[in-house]
Amino acid sequence: MAINTDIVSIRQGASAFDETNVLNETGHKNMLHLIHLRWLAVGGQIATILVATWGLNIQLPLFQMLSVMVCLIAFNIGSHLRWHEERVVSNRELFLAMLVDIASLTAQLYFTGGINNPFVFLFLLQVILSAVLLRSESTWLVVGITTLCLAFLSVFNHPLVLPLNSTYKLADLYASGLVICFVLNAALLVIFITRIGRNLRAGDATLAALRQRAAEEEHIVRMGLLASGAAHELGTPLATMSVVLSDWKRMPQFANNADMLEEIEEVESQLIRCKSIVSGILLSAGETRGESSAKTTLHDFFEDLVQEWESSRPAQHFEFNNQVEEEFTVAFDSTVKQMVFNVLDNALEVSPNWLRFDVSKNQEHLFLTVTDQGPGFRADILEQVGTPYNSSKGRPGGGLGLFLVMNVARTLGGSVQARNCSEGGAEVRIVLPLSSLVVQDGNLENQAR
Structure with a gap:
């Protein structure tokens, strides 16, 4: 019982670590979206300054506004360089990045009329983004900070002064700016909330898969x-x-x-x-020796495996085809043999008259393919292949064979693929990375690790 508890605790710790990595990866993608949004903000500020200065002849404090913009550009370049390499983004770092955006917007509004500037409603964009990206406590902090910024801008600001010969009224400019601000808010929210929502859904799906995998691995341990x-x-x-x-x-x-x-x-x-x-x-289980990997050659391993399986099973017609021409030293865990036996036994059960076992490889992977002439997989079984108790045999405990095969392959860094053949029967392919099997320079100990 103590061993069981220790192993389950290790599995749960690994699962928590994987979930943290997924959350960090989602945060990294959201940080990149903030960087892209910041570039759009810079472009929008430049366009607004050009229109106000050249189109409307409004005298703006260009030096101060450009200084704020240069600081924002420098911050965004630094953010891009950092987060291009760093993959872990925490809630605190997202919060600080949004504070920079709020500070930049507050500074630009301070020099352009304060709360009387229709673009003050861009604060709503920051609040909505924080509600999507940040934890609840950080979101309420953003609400409090933006409220303080609005209060500050209502008292302290540089009012906009229209030229005396201007044909535009301040009310007309405010209404036009309000429409532009609404369009900007709506477009940016649709674009970025859609992207962020897609990131969050992908992260949730990955977390669900990790939790399912952790549950399956705990089941295997037991x-x-x-x-x-x-x-x-x-x-x-x-x-x-x-x-x-x-x-x-x-x-x-x-x-x-x-x-x-x-x-x-x-x-x-x-x-x-x-x-x-x-x-x-x-x-x-590793109980009879310290390591369960054995050093052998690829051809010898599969020749012995096929001979052992064929001598103890009533297969009427069994074909073995080793398509790997070159010979090299490998370190196969004993579970690899049991994994292949399991797939062959399942194929023999549904196709006692004929089955074939093929071994092939490419530059990176070894392929172990078992083909039979049975009825094939049902569609519902094929969709969930590798899940426990997913079997058409209808007996208690059925469906564990491919479940164990799937998890052994996954432990070795590989995968299992199953499909129905067009000419009838089914094919199960085990894909294993050669890097985890081939022994370099005879160093079995390092390879086993």
């Missing part, structure tokens, strides 16, 4: 502990049965009876197979 315990318990009765069978073979009444001796040998061979299965369970 099954592994149960299987390991059962293997230990079975060791003693199997050894006793082996001793009894050896004694029977030496007894005259059995030794002189050819039929009985043949049956005893058959039972003994099945007993040896049971002991091999139990040893494989313990070996996969």
Whole structure:
């Protein structure tokens, strides 16, 4: 029970770490959106200054406004350089970035009429973005800060002065600016809220997948502990049965009876197979030695694997095709053999007359493909292949085979693909990265790590 608790705690810790990484990645994408929005703000400020100065002949404090804009551009360049390399963005860093935007907007409004400037409603954009991007406490801080900025601008500001010969009235300019501000707010909200919402939905989907994976891995741990315990318990009765069978073979009444001796040998061979299965369970759990990886060659491993499987299964027509021409040293975990056995056993169950096992590779991956001539996967089974108890066999505990195969492959950095063949039957392909299998310079210890 203590071991079980420790393992589950480790799994939960790893899951929490993965969830934190997903949240940070979502925050990074949102920070990039803020940087893009800031560039649009700079472009909008330049356009507004040009229209007000050249089109309306309004005298603006250009030096002060351009100084604010230069500071904003410098901050945005620095942000781009930092967040291009740094992937972890916290809520605090998003909050500080939004404070810079609020300060920049407040400064520009201070020099252009304060609260009488229709673009003061751009503060609403900051509040809405903070509600989407930040935690609730940070959002309320933004609400408080923008309110203080509005109060400040209502008292302290540089009023806009229209030229005496201007054909525009201040009320008309305010109404036009209000319309432009509304269009800007609406367009920016649609564009960026859509993007941010897409980021948040993608992050939620990734978190859901990680939590599902953590639940599946915890399920595997519990099954592994149960299987390991059962293997230990079975060791003693199997050894006793082996001793009894050896004694029977030496007894005259059995030794002189050819039929009985043949049956005893058959039972003994099945007993040896049971002991091999139990040893494989313990070996996969790492309980019989420190490391469960074995150094061998690719061709030898699969030749031995096929020979062992074919000698103990009633396959009528089994084809093995090794398409890997070059030979190299690999470190295969014992679970790889069990994983392939599992897929072959499933294929043999639905297609006892014919099945094929292909081994191939490209520059980066090793492909283990099992093809059968069975009825294929049902559509609903194929959509959720690799999930526990997802089986069409209808028996208790069914559907764990591909579930275990999927998780072993994922542990090795690979994946499992399943599909129905156009000519009938099904194909299951295990994809494993060569980098996690091939031994470089004979260094098995480092490779196993």
